[in-house]
Amino acid sequence: KTYNVSESKFAESKKYLSGGVSSSLRASMKPVPIFAESASGTQIRDVDGNEYIDYMLAYGPLILGHSHPVLMQRIVESMQVGFTYGIQHEGEIELARLLTEVLPAAEQVAFSGSGTEAVMLALRLAKAYTGKRKVVRFHGHYHGWSDSIFTSFPSSDMSQKPLFEHESDVPPGTAGQSEGSLQDVLLLPWNEPELLEQVLRTHHQDIAAVITEPIMCNSGCIMPLPGYLENMRKWTKALGIVLIFDEVITGFRLSNGGAHGKFGIIPDLVTVGKALGGGIAISAVGGSRSIMELVESAKVSHLGTLNGNRVSTTAAITTIRELSKNNGHLYQQMEATAGKLAEGIRSLFRKHDIPGLVNQPGPMFHVMFTELTEVNHFDHFQKRDADAYTRFAELLMEEGVLVRPNGLWYVSAVHSDREVDETLKAIDRVLEQLPNHERK
Numbered sequence: 001k002t003y004n005v006s007e008s009k010f011a012e013s014k015k016y017l018s019g020g021v022s023s024s025l026r027a028s029m030k031p032v033p034i035f036a037e038s039a040s041g042t043q044i045r046d047v048d049g050n051e052y053i054d055y056m057l058a059y060g061p062l063i064l065g066h067s068h069p070v071l072m073q074r075i076v077e078s079m080q081v082g083f084t085y086g087i088q089h090e091g092e093i094e095l096a097r098l099l100t101e102v103l104p105a106a107e108q109v110a111f112s113g114s115g116t117e118a119v120m121l122a123l124r125l126a127k128a129y130t131g132k133r134k135v136v137r138f139h140g141h142y143h144g145w146s147d148s149i150f151t152s153f154p155s156s157d158m159s160q161k162p163l164f165e166h167e168s169d170v171p172p173g174t175a176g177q178s179e180g181s182l183q184d185v186l187l188l189p190w191n192e193p194e195l196l197e198q199v200l201r202t203h204h205q206d207i208a209a210v211i212t213e214p215i216m217c218n219s220g221c222i223m224p225l226p227g228y229l230e231n232m233r234k235w236t237k238a239l240g241i242v243l244i245f246d247e248v249i250t251g252f253r254l255s256n257g258g259a260h261g262k263f264g265i266i267p268d269l270v271t272v273g274k275a276l277g278g279g280i281a282i283s284a285v286g287g288s289r290s291i292m293e294l295v296e297s298a299k300v301s302h303l304g305t306l307n308g309n310r311v312s313t314t315a316a317i318t319t320i321r322e323l324s325k326n327n328g329h330l331y332q333q334m335e336a337t338a339g340k341l342a343e344g345i346r347s348l349f350r351k352h353d354i355p356g357l358v359n360q361p362g363p364m365f366h367v368m369f370t371e372l373t374e375v376n377h378f379d380h381f382q383k384r385d386a387d388a389y390t391r392f393a394e395l396l397m398e399e400g401v402l403v404r405p406n407g408l409w410y411v412s413a414v415h416s417d418r419e420v421d422e423t424l425k426a427i428d429r430v431l432e433q434l435p436n437h438e439r440k
């Protein structure tokens with residue numbers, strides 16, 4: 001494959017667009033951040049005419065694939081009656097009601113545009129509700145890029161240290177982050193129940209919220225250890241701490257009720273985004289009425305020019321309705337498709353004698369090159385061979401399969417056995433090409 005046109009477009013882009021890409025992560029694609037020409041279903045085509053089966057799915061939102069016909073039709077219809085009004089419309093009530101029906105944690109909801117904004121509101125609500133200011137978050141989780149929660153991934157020697165006494169140790173996520181913006185953040189290792197209990201019991205008078213991804217999707221698709229989230233729920237409730245599940249990835253991907261619906265653990269607040277809009281920008285916070293009504297009483301400000309606009313609410317209502325058809329059989333189908341892929345990749349790793357593993361909690365999975373047989377801590381995840389994976393992703397592109405360079409794969413409702421078979425053949429060829437030192 002050649003990427004000449006993408007290369008020249010990237011060079012041109014850099015002249016006018018800072019960094020040449022619109023979200024920093026996208027710059028990490030090798031050999032070059034490719035430029036899309038068009039996409040449909042599971043396929044994406046770049047400006048050089050290369051075609052790929054897409055498992056990147058725009059970092060998660062495209063749960064129905066690219067340009068799903070029903071979704072597209074509803075969006076076009078909605079545009080014909082006005083894109084956005086700045087005054088209320090029926091679609092907001094319909095979507096809000098629907099979300100309270102499908103998300104067990106949501107008695108009421110509030111809309112925003114991105115996952116980052118939803119998390120901002122959830123944290124603000126938790127602090128206002130409890131009158132406290134500290135927030136516990138975990139290594140390896142990602143909750144958007146706002147100053148008050150964005151941290152970089154710590155070096156492994158720091159990752160065992162609970163950072164309560166040394167608040168200034170919480171590593172900022174970026175240059176230019178306001179000094180002191182992380183002073184209220186306590187950074188803990190995840191999946192360590194004793195440590196969490198100890199920190200919560202000792203410092204609960206200062207802790208407003210615990211925020212967690214219910215499955216650590218941003219670092220290895222790691223499942224919570226049995227009882228971990230249940231205990232987190234029990235302790236936060238007993239100690240007057242708001243529990244926030246950040247389901248920006250898992251919401252409408254694992255099930256209509258997200259991970260909390262699937263696990264039967266009800267957090268006080270939940271954030272959803274990505275798959276909710278099927279590719280159109282929308283996010284939401286849902287939660288108990290007693291917390292959410294702080295917005296109604298105007299104690300907590302919740303703002304946004306395009307919040308709840310016609311196009312985004314239509315996209316979300318349609319996406320949820322499509323996903324709800326036939327008792328949600330699409331979720332079973334997606335999970336089965338992802339399962340076949342994951343199992344296929346594991347067996348190809350064995351065939352080629354390459355040490356690797358696949359964590360597959362649902363219609364998404366993480367592929368990593370590692371000698372470990374189990375990865376259920378961030379520390380284990382940090383030990384993977386990330387460079388080998390980046391090479392693997394680059395070679396897969398050559399074979400017509402598009403994946404994120406970091407290991408996380410998404411499967412949509414339109415991926416079928418045909419794509420799975422083609423993809424596994426491509427992986428087989430790629431593993432054959434990997435340099436010998438990647439093998440055992």
Ligand code: PMP
Nearest residue numbers: 114115116142143144246248249
């Ligand atoms: N929370 C989680 C768990 C996420 O994975 C992400 C995005 N990857 C966000 C929040 C931020 O969402 P957005 O990029 O829409 O701001």
